[in-house]
Amino acid sequence: MDETEDNRAPSSRRRLQRLAAHLETLSLPPEAQLIRSYCSKIAVSKSDDYTVLGEYLAGAYKLERDKIFQFFRQNPSLQTPVEIGKDEHRQLAMRQLLALVRKGGIRPLRYLLEEPAKYFAVAEAVGTVDISLGIKLGVQFSLWGGTVMNLGTKRHRDAYFEGIDNIDFPGCFAMTELHHGSNVQGIQTTATFDRLHQEFVINTPNEGATKWWIGNAAVHGKFATVFARLKLSSPNSHIDVDMGVHAFIVPIRHLEDHSVMPGVEIRDCGYKVGLNGVDNGALRFHGVRIPRENLLNRFGDVLENGEYSSDLPTVSKRFAATLGELVGGRVGLAHGSVGVLKTAATIAIRYSLLRQQFGPPNQPEVSILDYQSQQQKLMPMLASAYAFHFSAQYLVKRYGEMKLTQDDEIIADVHALSAGLKSYITSYTAKALSICRESCGGHGYAAVNRFGSLRNDHDIFQTFEGDNTVLLQQVAGDLLKQYKRKFEGGALTVTWTYLRESMSTYLSQTNPVITHRDGEGHLRDPTFQLEAFQYRTAKLLHTAALRLRKHSKQLGSFGAWNRCLNHLLTLAESHIESVILSKFVDAVKSCENAEARVVLKLLCDLYALERIWEDIGTYRNEDYVATNKAKAIHRLVENLCFEIRGVAGKLVDAFGIPDYMLRAPIGLQSGQYSEYVHYIGF
CATH class of the missing domain: 1.10.540 (Butyryl-Coa Dehydrogenase, subunit A; domain 1)
Structure with a gap:
């Protein structure tokens, strides 16, 4: 069959050729040969053909x-x-x-x-x-x-x-309490100003106000940043005035002998599911006195005469400014979670390339990554690791711009991005870790191969710095604010600019020609992919606004929000996926090496089309994708997984994790089985 005949071959024949190639040595279709030739030349620097991409x-x-x-x-x-x-x-x-x-x-x-x-x-x-x-x-x-x-x-x-910089002052971050985690405004620890002695008196008023899960507290910490309700005496009554949550530096152990400070109680939170190298503790304060100067007073101060001073007029504005300065923790968790995903994907993919299992009759066994089922577990995960890498890089860049400029628009952008990306990436990685373990069979269950410790240690990322469900609600709330602003003629901040056009056209009829287009060139066009993601987000945003308005009349704002909560969470996830894809598309365009750019485009296409396929019901219900187009997307996802499998080893090499850092025997670049059996004493 010549090339022309092959291009005209029925789709069923092309599909059989692709599937057969998973288990037999067959000639690949011309387009696959072209892509494979590009993939084999990711870079030409020395002997490491992943150097440029890395x-x-x-x-x-x-x-x-x-x-x-x-x-x-x-x-x-x-x-x-x-x-x-x-x-x-x-x-x-x-x-x-x-x-x-x-x-x-x-x-x-x-x-x-x-x-x-x-x-x-x-x-x-x-x-x-x-x-x-x-x-x-x-x-x-x-x-x-x-x-x-x-x-x-x-x-x-x-x-x-x-x-702090040289760790002579090891310290803690004492915000979370036994009864209050995500709702920081509800914390109950108090800091009452004693004007006579120019001191704040820190108290734990009840059991629920015990500071809980405080890292560094159980063993090593000598100081704590304690978040407490600032209480000031009222000149007209005996009732203290609550000025809202502020932060205070509180010594918890002596610098000289590490003994516990008077009035401070410290307990050990004990063994955890993971992260047992971190000494989490619980703290209570009983009349602990600290100097007036220990109030962290950037957004609010108490003068010697007991008067309160702040450039911000309300408790809510001061609270928002305080929490706004703590957004770096979310940036770090999103970024760090990508690193965990890279590690797990490297181990699972290298082992899947090594491990051979079954094969055609009277033929050598084949790699388990040659099986379509294994490819469709791990290749979209690999594509996601790359996608998350570029979106996390963008978040870090925006965070740096925020710290440098203090620009209000960038601040709003970073708050939304950090909440959404932290939630989305950590949730995805948590699920991916289990998939990686299962993909490596029994050997994935060996502690030395690290999936257990990675899974257990990473799991809390979904709760650190804000529960993921709560953070997604924040993203949804911000989207609704932007939606309202758009129709009131206001400017949209950077994260939401793509919604301007989408929200203006979400009610228009979808072009029936476009809904039926199923050619590979169209499906791999980033314009189609981005518009599909953005259409879904705009549609979800519009319908969420309508539902909230409808239910608010009977249930009130809180009841309406709760009634629409699943819808709102889906909206937030859809928005974050749109942002991730847009940053991946930008990264592909910015890659100057032609061969590396081809491979990144494969990964980007897989990320986009696999996400569309996973939510194909939504697109079908909206008549955005016709039946033939949905089937073509599914076929292309399978084909892309197959193509990427051919260079999967090079793609995880590009993460740059050396064997002595990876440490999992089944995930090493060579000698995996030898290292594995050596570990148990052979």
Whole structure:
């Protein structure tokens, strides 16, 4: 059959050829041969044909990442063993952090303040070593250090910067309480100003106000940023006036002998599902006195005479400004979760290329990644890892711009992006970790192959810095505000600009010619993909607004919100997927190496079309995609998975995780089985 005949072959024949190629050595169709030839030349630098793509992913901070990897390679005693108890793990995590800072020359607090992108690159590399170490670094520098630097003023930076940066002042972030987590405005710990002694008195008024899950508190912390309700005496009554939630520096242990401060109670939260290298504790305060200067007073201060001073006129505005400065934690979790996904995908894909199972009669066994079922588990995951990488890079860039400019529009953009991406990426990664474990069969269950620890350690990412469901509701709420603003003639912030046209045309009839187009060129056109994602978001936004208006008349605003909650969560996820795809499309266009760009385009197409297929019911119900087009999308998803399988090993190599950091025997680049059996003593 010549090329012309092959192009005219019935779809059933082409499908059989594709499927047969999964298990037999057949000639690939011409278009597959072309793509495969490109894929085999991702880069031509030396002998590593993933070098160009790897450098494109690593960006400007490859040297910082590799410096951390080399440090742990040169200090094997600091590597976390497979079997380790809670107390030993906690001490090891502290030794690892101290060694990185004091011997390795890493200065995370400086990076966070001066070059945030470098900080997040370092944090991802550190999380590859041990997620517990990554979280401990985040507690010390992003949470404890970040609150002092961002919520305090010059006097706090002068007094605490060096001690935090070199870890002479290990600290905690004491916000969450036993009865209050996501609802920070509901916390009950109090800080009452004593004008006579110029001190704040910190109290835990009841059991529910116990500070809970406080990282660094159980063993290592000497200070805590305590979030409490500021109480000031009223000149006209004996009732204290509640000025809302503020942050205070509270010493919890003596610097000299590490003994617990008077009035402070510390308890150990004990073993957790994961992250047992982090010493989470519970704190109670009984009349603990701190100087007036320990109030972190950037957004509100108490003068010597007991008067309150702030440039922000209301409690709600001060609270919003305070929480706004803490958004870096969400940025870090989104970024770090991508790193976990890269690690898990690398292990699962390398093992799937190595492991052989069954095959045609009287023929050698084939790799399990040659099976379509395995491809459709792992290839969309690989595409998602790349998609998330570029969206997380964009988020970090916007965060850096926010810190530099304090521009209101960028602040709004970062708040929405960080809430949505943190929620979406961490939820996806949590599910992907289980899929990776299952994809590696019984060997995926061995602790040494890391899926168990990765899954357990990462699981809490879905709760850290805001429960994912709550964060998605914030995104939905922001979308509805933008929707209202659009129809009132206001400007949309950057994240939502794509909705301007979509919301104007969502009621128009879909072009029947477009709905039936099913050619590969059309389906792989980023314009079609982006418009499909954005159409779905705009439609969900419009119908959510209508439903909320309808139910508010009978149920009130809270009841209407709850009645439409699942709809709103779907809306938020749809919006975030649109943002992720748009950043992936941008990254493909920006890649200067032609061969690497071809492979990135394959991944981008798979990400887009697999997401469309997963929600094909919505598109069919809206008559946005005709039956023949839906079938063509499904076929193309299968074909793209097959094509990407051919270069999957190179694509995970490009993540740049060396074997001595990956550590899972079945995920190494070579000698996997030898390392595995050596581990148990053969």
